[in-house]
Amino acid sequence: MAKQFPELAIDQLRAYVDPESLPFDSTESLEALEKKVVGQERGVDAIKFGMGMKEYGYNIYIAGPSKAGLTYIAKTFIKDQAKQEPVPPDWCYVYNFKETDKPKSLKLSPGRGKELKKDMAEFIDTLQAKIPEVFDSDDYRAKESEVHQSFEKRRREIIDELSEKAKEEGFVLQFSQVGMVIIPANKEGEPMTQEDLRQLEEEERKKLREKSDELHDKMKDAIKQIREAEAEFKEKHTKLDNEIALFVVGQLMDSYEEKYKEEEHVLNYLKMVQEDILENIDDFKKKPEAQQQPGAPFPMPQKEVNLRKYEVNVLIDNSETEGAPVVIESNPAYPNLFGTIERQAWFGALFTDHTMVKPGALHKANGGYLVMKALDLLKWYLSWEALKRALRDKEIRIEDLGELYGIFSTRTIRPEPIPINLKIVLTGDPYIYQLLYTYDDRFQKLFKVKAHMDNQMDSKEENILESARMMGAFCRDHNLRHMDKTGVARVLEYSMQVTEDREKLTLELGDISDLIKEANYFAGLENSQFIQKQHVENAIQKRIYRSNLIEERIKELIEKDIFWIETDGHKVGQLNGLSVLMTGDHEFGKPNRITATVSVGREGVVAIERESKMSGNIHTKGVMILSSFLKERFAHNKPISLTASLTFEQSYGMVDGDSASSTELYALLSAISGVPIYQGIAVTGSVSQKGEIQPIGGAVHKIKAFFDICKHKGLNGKQGVMIPSKNIRNVVLQEEVVEAVREGRFHIWPVSTIEEGIEILTGMEAGVLQEDGSYPEGTLFRKVDDRLREIAEIVKEYGKGLEGGGRREEEGGGCPTCGGK
Numbered sequence: 109m110a111k112q113f114p115e116l117a118i119d120q121l122r123a124y125v126d127p128e129s130l131p132f133d134s135t136e137s138l139e140a141l142e143k144k145v146v147g148q149e150r151g152v153d154a155i156k157f158g159m160g161m162k163e164y165g166y167n168i169y170i171a172g173p174s175k176a177g178l179t180y181i182a183k184t185f186i187k188d189q190a191k192q193e194p195v196p197p198d199w200c201y202v203y204n205f206k207e208t209d210k211p212k213s214l215k216l217s218p219g220r221g222k223e224l225k226k227d228m229a230e231f232i233d234t235l236q237a238k239i240p241e242v243f244d245s246d247d248y249r250a251k252e253s254e255v256h257q258s259f260e261k262r263r264r265e266i267i268d269e270l271s272e273k274a275k276e277e278g279f280v281l282q283f284s285q286v287g288m289v290i291i292p293a294n295k296e297g298e299p300m301t302q303e304d305l306r307q308l309e310e311e312e313r314k315k316l317r318e319k320s321d322e323l324h325d326k327m328k329d330a331i332k333q334i335r336e337a338e339a340e341f342k343e344k345h346t347k348l349d350n351e352i353a354l355f356v357v358g359q360l361m362d363s364y365e366e367k368y369k370e371e372e373h374v375l376n377y378l379k380m381v382q383e384d385i386l387e388n389i390d391d392f393k394k395k396p397e398a399q400q401q402p403g404a405p406f407p408m409p410q411k412e413v414n415l416r417k418y419e420v421n422v423l424i425d426n427s428e429t430e431g432a433p434v435v436i437e438s439n440p441a442y443p444n445l446f447g448t449i450e451r452q453a454w455f456g457a458l459f460t461d462h463t464m465v466k467p468g469a470l471h472k473a474n475g476g477y478l479v480m481k482a483l484d485l486l487k488w489y490l491s492w493e494a495l496k497r498a499l500r501d502k503e504i505r506i507e508d509l510g511e512l513y514g515i516f517s518t519r520t521i522r523p524e525p526i527p528i529n530l531k532i533v534l535t536g537d538p539y540i541y542q543l544l545y546t547y548d549d550r551f552q553k554l555f556k557v558k559a560h561m562d563n564q565m566d567s568k569e570e571n572i573l574e575s576a577r578m579m580g581a582f583c584r585d586h587n588l589r590h591m592d593k594t595g596v597a598r599v600l601e602y603s604m605q606v607t608e609d610r611e612k613l614t615l616e617l618g619d620i621s622d623l624i625k626e627a628n629y630f631a632g633l634e635n636s637q638f639i640q641k642q643h644v645e646n647a648i649q650k651r652i653y654r655s656n657l658i659e660e661r662i663k664e665l666i667e668k669d670i671f672w673i674e675t676d677g678h679k680v681g682q683l684n685g686l687s688v689l690m691t692g693d694h695e696f697g698k699p700n701r702i703t704a705t706v707s708v709g710r711e712g713v714v715a716i717e718r719e720s721k722m723s724g725n726i727h728t729k730g731v732m733i734l735s736s737f738l739k740e741r742f743a744h745n746k747p748i749s750l751t752a753s754l755t756f757e758q759s760y761g762m763v764d765g766d767s768a769s770s771t772e773l774y775a776l777l778s779a780i781s782g783v784p785i786y787q788g789i790a791v792t793g794s795v796s797q798k799g800e801i802q803p804i805g806g807a808v809h810k811i812k813a814f815f816d817i818c819k820h821k822g823l824n825g826k827q828g829v830m831i832p833s834k835n836i837r838n839v840v841l842q843e844e845v846v847e848a849v850r851e852g853r854f855h856i857w858p859v860s861t862i863e864e865g866i867e868i869l870t871g872m873e874a875g876v877l878q879e880d881g882s883y884p885e886g887t888l889f890r891k892v893d894d895r896l897r898e899i900a901e902i903v904k905e906y907g908k909g910l911e912g913g914g915r916r917e918e919e920g921g922g923c924p925t926c927g928g929k
Contacts, residue, residue, distance in 0.1 A: 113868050115828075116839060116856045121849055123604035123840045125597040127641075131573070134638050135580030136590035145185050146574045147565030147615050152185065158557035159189055159477075159531065165556050167499070167531055169482070171538040172561030177617035178535035181561065182479045183436055186533065191431035196475020199424040199526055200224060201462045203417035205380045211421075211462035213524045214373045219427030224374060225420040227367070228381075231360055232418050235385065238356050239392040243349075251348055259341035263334055270330040277319045281327075288331070290323045292316050353389045357382055381418060391415065421463045423447075423526075424471050432476035437469040440485045445469050446494060447506045449520060465523050470495075470504045473530050482536030482544075495532070496550050504528050564612040572600060575613060582621055583639075588628040594641035599623060601840075602648060608808055608838045623647055655694035662689075662698055663813075667820050671758055673699045674787040675821045681705060681779030683869070684790040685756070685771035686814060686829070687763075688806035697806065697813030699790055701757040702768060704775035706895075708902045709751030713738075713776065716755035717763045724764030733766075734773050736797040737862070741889065742896050745881040749903040750896065752776055766794040767804035773862060774869055781891035785869045788827035789857075790814040793835075799862040803834035808841060815845050815854055823848060828855030830865055 132138055145152055151170065158168035170178050198221030200214040216224060242248060270288075271281040280293045291299040305313065361382050368374040385392070391414050426433070437444065447468035451458040469478055485492055498504055503525035534555065541558060544551040565571050576596050583590050591599070602623065606614040614620065624639070626647035631639045665671045673684060681704040689698050715731040717723035723731075731754065738748055754772045756763055771791040778785045792810050794802040811829045818827045831839070836858050848854040859865040863874035866888055875887025883890040 111867070111871075111873075113857055113864070116836065116849075116858060118846065118850050120836055121839055121841045121846045121856065122843070123601045123610045125572070125600045127593040127597040130576065130593045130596060132576065132593060134590045134592045135576060135583055135596060136638075138577045138580040141574070141577050141581050145181050146578055147571060147613070148181065148561050151181070151559040151561040154557055154559035155182075155185060156189070158533075158559065159186065161557070164502075165553050167555045168533045168557045168559055169541050169555045170533060170535045170559045170561060171541045172535075173563045173616060174537065175616035175618040176561050176563055177615075177621075178561060179436065179479065179481065180617065182533050182535055183434065186477050186479070187434045190434050190476055193432040193476070195426050195429050195431060196424075196433065196529070198222075198422065198426055199471065199474070201421040201423055201465045201523055202377055203419075203462050204524075205384050205417075209521050211465060211521055211523045212377070213423075213526050214377060214420075216371055216374060218429065219425070220368070220371065220374075221420075221422040222425050222427060224368070225422050227364055228418055228420045231364065232415060234360060235357065235392050236415075239353060239389070240394060242352050242356055243393050248348075248352055252345065255341065255344045255348060258344075259337055262337045266330050266333050266337070270327060273326060274323050277323060278316075279319065279323055288327055290320060290327060292320070349389050350386050353386055353392075357385055384417075388414070416461060416463060419463050421465055423465065423467045424474065426475075433473055434477045434479065435469050435473035436479045438481070438484065440469065440480050440491050441488050442491045442494060442509060443468065445488075445491050446498075446504065447471055449506060449508050449523070460521055462521065462523070465506060465521075468504075468506075470498065470528065470530070471526065474504065474526065475529055477531045477533055479533045479535065482534040482540050485534065486540070496554060498528055499532065499554050500550070501525075502528050561615070563615050564607045564609070565615055567600075567604060567611055567613045571613060575600065575603070578617075579620075579624060582624060583628075586625070588624065589631050589637065589639050591624070591627075592638040592640055595627065595639040595644050598641045598644040599627075602644070605808065605840045608805070608840055610837055610840055623651075626651065652694070655691070656696060658691050659689075659694065659696040663816060663820075666699065666817055672701055673817055674701070675818045675827055676824060677787050678784035679787055680782055680784045681775050682787065683771050683775045683778070683785050684787065684814065685768040686790050686792040686810035687765070687768065688809050695806070695809055697809035697811070699814050699817055700759065700768070702754065702771050702775050703757055704752060704754050704772065704779040706750055706752045706776070706779045706899075708749075708899050708906075710749050710903065711751040714751070714753045715772075716753055717759065722759070722762055724762060726766050727764050727768075730766030730769030730794060731772065733769060733795060733797055734776060737773060737795065737799055738776075738896075740797055741799065741877070742893050744877070746897055746900050748896055748900065750780070750899050752779065765804075767792050767806075769793075770795040770801055770862065770865065774866055777862075777866055777888065777892055778870070780895050781888055782895070783870050783872055783888055783891060786826070786871070788818065788824065789830060789869055790828075791830045791865065791869070793830070793832040793859070793865075795862060801832045801834075801859050801861060801865065803832045803838075807831050807835045807838050811839070811841060811856065812845060815848065818854065819848075823853040825853050826855075828857060830857045830859050830868060833858040833860045 151172070155168060155170070158166055170182055172178050195218040198216040198218055200216065200221045201211045202214055204210050204212040214221075214224075267281070267288075274281045274290050275293075278293055279290050280299050282289045282291055282299065292305070294300055294304060305316075308316070361378060364378055365375060368378070445468045447470075448466045449460055450464040450466060451460045452464065453459070485495070504527075505525040506523045508520050532555075538560065544555075579591055579596060579599065582588070599620065600613065603613045603620060604610055606616065606619060623644065627639045627643040630646045630650075631643040634643070636643065662671065666673050674682075675684075683702050685700045685702040687698050687700055689696055713731060713735050715723060715728065718728050718731065734754075742748060754776065756768075770793040773795050774785065774791060777783075790810070792804055792807065794804055796802055811831070814827075814829055839856065845854065849856060857868055859868065866872075866874050870888060872888045873884075873886070875883035875889035877883060877889075883893050
């Protein structure tokens, strides 16, 4: 009677969720999720810690796979937590009256920024209306006239006194375009002509010159007195204007000072505004001109430019913010992150001021949290470096890139930096975190909290219910049809298929959410009230169909025997191995014919892929383990000398991974012993030096690939796949494969050792090593041992002829025991 080998039971072949076990009829009846994030206790704990640590450097890096919904987790969870934190202050930029090219930043209580902007606009509008009225009033004119008349009286007195003195000395005081002139007069009091002066005696002319010099000195004193009177007049006039203006400005300013008495920075600003208005009161004396029509080519009047300095630029307005802000920045270019200084064309030049400073994401998130994808940020090197500098200096500095790189030579402004108080939350692959932590010395000082998100969770009852609630919340949030219990059960089964583990559910939320959307589409085609099992199944199959063109073409080549795969009969040194291929959005299995040949020699086990540089390091390691296994099993009482070659037939690309190492070992043992292997069984699994079958990945895809080929060529009831026993929990097969196993048309054998596997493949007992170092008669290992002994005898007999014919061990080959030296 043939030996029976244990196979996987039907309930071990797939993930099955009984819809009747779910305590609801549809997700519509499920309560809302109490917690926003499911199955991420480790990551959530780290995020909470990072949010609670307000000290420098405790920014957060959320690490996990791309489909784990990292940004969604950051957005929903952090937003929920941030609502409990205080609202940050408003920030404004105002004109700096002391350093005009350095706009000043103002910090205000939440919501008061736009109030200050409105109040300042009303204040200036009121001054523009009231000040011209006051200066046009009869009271002001009377006072101004009084000051002016006083000056004119004093001026006339000085001139009259000088004129009288000149008359006494025989001179006349005249006025011309160049000023006052003192000219000698005749007896009639008329100015002398040049002819009159020439007729005078020299002595008389000398006396006139002396008197003229004295009078000119007196005239200089008079001019000095007039200028002093003018200065006094201007001072009195300015004082009068200031008194009048202060009367108007002071009344208005008192109310604003009372309103903003708790805002120290605002009070200082209002004080400077008042001083500047009094110094530039002439800008307000004329009534405002009509507003220029939008789009008019002529720029704003100079007066309007002068008054722009009193405008308040509300950079950040938190009047409607609840809790701390959470900002998601998807394009962290430097201007988007740090803000910009805009410019306006004016008479062919670029003009800018404090009103054209625009905020960036750092300003908007200040006092809260800024969430970015690490890869998006690292694409902008300047942004990354500037962000680290900002976190180090604890301030947000808006710098003009044009000036920084010498693109613009026009004059610009340098806004006062704003203190930074926020948490940076980066999301990305764990590999990016590792690279940054290793090669960027400032990264580890700034991002001290790593929230590592898992991609799967245990399929416990409470997690299944939480997943169903999450599906219901997703349907509500995206206005989709709700799912009935059969639809939820199928999505849960798919979740286990994604993890390739019946005891795990995937946390790659992006994949699950896309599946629900696609199932909703197919439910809509049938005008179904709920998303049901068939809709989810249809979405899964259509998703595969859209992506598996390459898989179908490879399968077609195998079915036409262009890619040679045998599914029946016996062959020596030949076996079907299984590999997994990926095309980006699709993963599938592919059978590979692996062959082995053995001859006398000392080169050891040679992998043709390795020699042709078509294999990776992991595959090379797996092949080298084969030599170790042969030594461990058959080199107890003799040296092993052989030349064996292994290859993946019809392989035209790189081969890597060690999941075929057990397959190669079976082929090698068959080639050495001469015992044929049944071709209807495919094998996967890596092997240790001790002959243990170790777990591999992609078991489901590998089984399905070989089943499809056997199905095409005809299932005969003897075909199947051998997998490592450690992979039993990873078997989550399609119903078609399960049905074939149930009917006995296909088999899946779990194996733990090479001995178990070779017995299934050959039907011959492997054999156990005896005390004398030999194996029992009639066993496969005895045949291997005898053949190796035979080869060793041949090598010994013809050893001299083989000297130098083998490769040295350090070059990658040689006798497994003596190195072939």
